[in-house]
Amino acid sequence: MATAPRPAEAVIFDFYGTLVRLVDPLPPSHASVFHRLGLDAHVEAWGDQWATGPADGEDHRVHSVGEREYLAWEVDRLRRRALECGVPEEAAGPLAAELDRANKALHLELFEDVKAVLAQLREHGRTVALCSNWYWDLDRAVAGCGLTDLVDAAVTSARVGVRKPHPRIYRAALDACGVAPERALFVGDMWEVDVEGPLAQGIRAVHLRRPDRAVDGIAPPLPDRAHRIASLEELGALL
Structure with missing residues (x-):
């Protein structure tokens, strides 16, 4: 029993x-950020914006030791992904910062x-x-x-x-x-x-x-x- x-x-x-x-208003799409920064050629390589965050189950304790370290890691992840998608190095940093802001422009x-x-x-x-x-x-x-x-x-x-x-x-x-x-x-x-x-x-x-x-x-x-x-x-x- x-x-x-x-x-x-x-x-x-x-x-x-x-x-x-x-x-509403919903967060800006990643594609709109690319277009605004004149990086239209890299939108297709970037792909689905919802797949750009940490993966389910991911262990990132080394980056979670403090708020400053974690926030820096969030932006750097986006910067490194941008470089992998062919974004020029001088544009990757500003793009990552803009994408990070877009990710967090949430109205709940x-x-x-x-x-x-x-x-x-x-x-x-x-x-x-x-x-x-x-x-x-x-x-x-x-x-x-x-x-x-x-x-x-x-x-x-x-x-x-x-x-x-x-x-x-x-x-x-x-x-x-x-x-x-x-x-x-x-x-x-x-x-x-x-x-x-x-x-x-x-x-x-x-x-x-x-x-x-x-x-x-x-x-x-x-x-x-x-x-x-x-x-x-x-x-x-x-x-």
């Missing part, structure tokens, strides 16, 4: 796509169900945390969305030095909450990093599939210790 899961003392949320979404909006659900979790004594593949300033993004008073801890890949689904970032989130894996619930919209990653660390996972989700496709079958919801309002039944 299956044993019922232990009650969750902490609920750990992904950030983008789970609690917040992009709204909370999904409608977020504040009420997070407030209810905290009213019932649950620790609420974030665990996100994000930039260094996750705390500022949280404040900008009006969530500071509803979040007990925020863990970003930039500061931990690894990206989901690397085990270290989930352990950092658990440590920030002060709970064991079996007493936590992880909620996110991405399958590999928000479901498979937490499950591998002994954390129950909830796959959030909003009707207006940014990521489409067929939802994989649910493994043991995983659940699927269409709204955060359904979380209460899983705690």
Whole structure:
């Protein structure tokens, strides 16, 4: 006979796509930055702008020793990629700086169900945390969305030095909450990093599939210790 899961003392949320979404005005496209700087010939070699960041699971602890070092690494990654795409050396630095600014020109909006659900979790004594593949300033993004008073801890890949689904970032989130894996619930919209990653660390996972989700496709079958919801309002039944 299956044993019922232990009650969750902490609920750990992904950030983008789970609690917040992009709204207009959207960030400038990388292609528009290339065109503005007169580097039209290199746009095709640059490719998909969403593939220019660190890879899922990447370990970049050597660059995450401090904010200045991490921010410098972000720009230098873009500069080196530009050089590989044939951008002249004298143009690669200014281009990288512009692309970095474009990447971070984000206007975020909370999904409608977020504040009420997070407030209810905290009213019932649950620790609420974030665990996100994000930039260094996750705390500022949280404040900008009006969530500071509803979040007990925020863990970003930039500061931990690894990206989901690397085990270290989930352990950092658990440590920030002060709970064991079996007493936590992880909620996110991405399958590999928000479901498979937490499950591998002994954390129950909830796959959030909003009707207006940014990521489409067929939802994989649910493994043991995983659940699927269409709204955060359904979380209460899983705690």
